[in-house]
Amino acid sequence: MATNNLFLDIEGASSLICSFSYVSLAMNSTRNLVAAARTVAGRRIAATRPRRQFSKYWKPATLPASQTETKQNGIRSFHGQVQLRSGATEASNPAMAFPCLDALESKSATLEARSLSSGPEPSYTSGVTLKYYCKEPLLLDWGGVLPEFDIAYESWGELNADKSNVILLHTGLSASSHAHSTESNPKSGWWEKFIGPGGCLDTNKYHVICTNVIGGCYGSTGPSSIDPADGQRYATRFPILTMEDMVRAQFRLLDGLGIKKLYASVGASMGGMQSLAAGVLFPERVGRIASISGCARSHPYSIAMRHTQRQVLMMDPKWNRGFYYDSIPPHAGMKLAREIATVTYRSGPEWEQRFGRRRADPSKQPALCPDFLIETYLDHAGEKFCLEYDANSLLYVSKAMDLFDLGAKNQAASSTRRAAHTHRLETGQAEDREAAMCSLTLPDSPYEEQPESEAPADLNAPVERSSGPPQDLVLGLKGLRDHPALIMGVESDILFPAWQQREIAETLRKAGNKSVTHVELGEDLSLFGHDSFLLDLEHIGGNLRQFLG
Numbered sequence: 237m238a239t240n241n242l243f244l245d246i247e248g249a250s251s252l253i254c255s256f257s258y259v260s261l262a263m264n265s266t267r268n269l270v271a272a273a274r275t276v277a278g279r280r281i282a283a284t285r286p287r288r289q290f291s292k293y294w295k296p297a298t299l300p301a302s303q304t305e306t307k308q309n310g311i312r313s314f315h316g317q318v319q320l321r322s323g324a325t326e327a328s329n330p331a332m333a334f335p336c337l338d339a340l341e342s343k344s345a346t347l348e349a350r351s352l353s354s355g356p357e358p359s360y361t362s363g364v365t366l367k368y369y370c371k372e373p374l375l376l377d378w379g380g381v382l383p384e385f386d387i388a389y390e391s392w393g394e395l396n397a398d399k400s401n402v403i404l405l406h407t408g409l410s411a412s413s414h415a416h417s418t419e420s421n422p423k424s425g426w427w428e429k430f431i432g433p434g435g436c437l438d439t440n441k442y443h444v445i446c447t448n449v450i451g452g453c454y455g456s457t458g459p460s461s462i463d464p465a466d467g468q469r470y471a472t473r474f475p476i477l478t479m480e481d482m483v484r485a486q487f488r489l490l491d492g493l494g495i496k497k498l499y500a501s502v503g504a505s506m507g508g509m510q511s512l513a514a515g516v517l518f519p520e521r522v523g524r525i526a527s528i529s530g531c532a533r534s535h536p537y538s539i540a541m542r543h544t545q546r547q548v549l550m551m552d553p554k555w556n557r558g559f560y561y562d563s564i565p566p567h568a569g570m571k572l573a574r575e576i577a578t579v580t581y582r583s584g585p586e587w588e589q590r591f592g593r594r595r596a597d598p599s600k601q602p603a604l605c606p607d608f609l610i611e612t613y614l615d616h617a618g619e620k621f622c623l624e625y626d627a628n629s630l631l632y633v634s635k636a637m638d639l640f641d642l643g644a645k646n647q648a649a650s651s652t653r654r655a656a657h658t659h660r661l662e663t664g665q666a667e668d669r670e671a672a673m674c675s676l677t678l679p680d681s682p683y684e685e686q687p688e689s690e691a692p693a694d695l696n697a698p699v700e701r702s703s704g705p706p707q708d709l710v711l712g713l714k715g716l717r718d719h720p721a722l723i724m725g726v727e728s729d730i731l732f733p734a735w736q737q738r739e740i741a742e743t744l745r746k747a748g749n750k751s752v753t754h755v756e757l758g759e760d761l762s763l764f765g766h767d768s769f770l771l772d773l774e775h776i777g778g779n780l781r782q783f784l785g
């Protein structure tokens with residue numbers, strides 16, 4: 237039996253009205269309804285009254301006064317109300333209602349019923365796309381292999397005769413290839429206003445291609461795909477990915493389409509990382525680069541923010557170490573992860589203007605569930621996303637972002653690893669499964685705080701600016717010295733802060749690039765933080781249009 241939507245109302249000292257509804261495939265007898273109500277109520281008040289006390293003291297005083305049954309998609313839901321009488325002394329204060337938790341349980345119940353009646357059915361899909369199937373294996377940077385893979389992609393604008401007008405558009409973390417509406421999928425895309433005839437990505441001139449990244453869940457091969465080796469979903473048997481792996485897969489698509497060189501590689505956020513990586517990996521095949529709100533390597537704060545998202549998700553028991561595809565997806569963990577992510581995507585100043593300190597309903601008592609408008613906004617953002625995107629994709633793609641580092645040392649280490657793994661594949665040596673498994677162990681002793689230096693630090697002292705970008709990055713980006721580059725950032729971005737785009741621009745210049753355009757949008761122009769790239773057509777779009785010519 238599953239239960240949901242419980243509202244508790246303490247009436248006086250001795251009775252409790254328990255409204256309940258639950259979905260069930262079988263249960264409908266009056267006796268069971270009462271039992272359901274008691275179970276539900278007992279669970280809710282367990283925090284203030286241990287359950288055994290509950291069963292001892294709270295007895296049904298009435299049978300359900302009314303009960304209704306609804307049926308949707310073959311799922312039967314029962315709703316009713318029962319009065320329970322208490323024989324216990326009252327606590328000093330009434331127990332609090334938690335509608336936000338009830339809603340979560342309700343969602344679990346609905347999903348459970350759905351999976352029982354119709355089998356698992358992932359809701360993350362963006363509609364019709366083109367698909368490129370690559371039957372050649374893809375060796376990944378950390379030694380994993382995809383024996384074959386699909387790339388979902390969409391395109392807009394005519395491809396010219398010599399295929400020289402292609403713009404490869406890279407997505408942010410959660411976007412699909414659907415950047416703009418198409419004939420087969422007329423829904424608005426995530427850059428609907430940026431792409432089109434005469435637009436920033438002008439489809440009168442350019443053939444724009446956007447792909448879903450490998451590791452994703454919108455048609456490209458990812459953890460929810462079937463492993464051809466055993467016919468089961470990869471789940472967390474999917475190998476660790478890097479940005480460079482995603483870009484290599486995209487270039488396989490370009491090979492398949494006969495496109496030798498891009499007019500431009502364009503992307504924002506994670507796509508801003510990839511637009512640089514494309515140039516670094518395939519300098520001869522990329523004409524120009526636009527990297528918006530991106531970086532040349534992830535910094536610890538952004539890794540930390542993604543770490544917290546992954547942790548809340550992995551702590552959801554429904555995540556089940558990644559093997560949830562036959563069951564209920566970890567929607568609660570996903571919801572929380574998206575709430576944290578949303579905090580990093582927008583900006584304090586925007587929320588100051590938009591929500592201030594307003595509460596959703598100031599006439600009500602403050603609650604521990606979402607209450608301030610900003611809380612209800614985050615709750616909504618989490619709710620919207622939690623079943624749209626595959627949880628394992630979030631883990632893999634976000635980890636790939638953490639691993640991003642275009643510094644020369646990291647590139648060299650990656651090349652060495654790739655050479656060893658290529659040799660293994662070419663000589664047909666079996667993989668050493670032990671070595672390929674994650675052998676990370678927790679440290680024997682917890683992280684220890686380092687002792688403070690003797691002299692007290694002056695926390696208000698101005699931050700010393702280093703004399704220039706790190707040499708490791710300069711060496712790492714030296715292959716881009718001849719590529720015209722647009723590097724754009726937004727002052728209110730806390731996830732990819734503006735200093736990271738300054739760093740890219742300075743690094744490119746130091747590497748000898750004389751065609752770097754660096755634009756930083758101040759708070760007076762763009763208040764939307766990291767997500768400005770999705771919203772600010774005038775400034776983000778305008779500068780991009782100018783750069784592309």
Ligand SMILES: N[C@@H](CCO)C(=O)O
Binds near residue numbers: 407410411504506
């Ligand atoms: N809000 C964007 C930003 C991260 O790229 C996304 O979810 O994709």
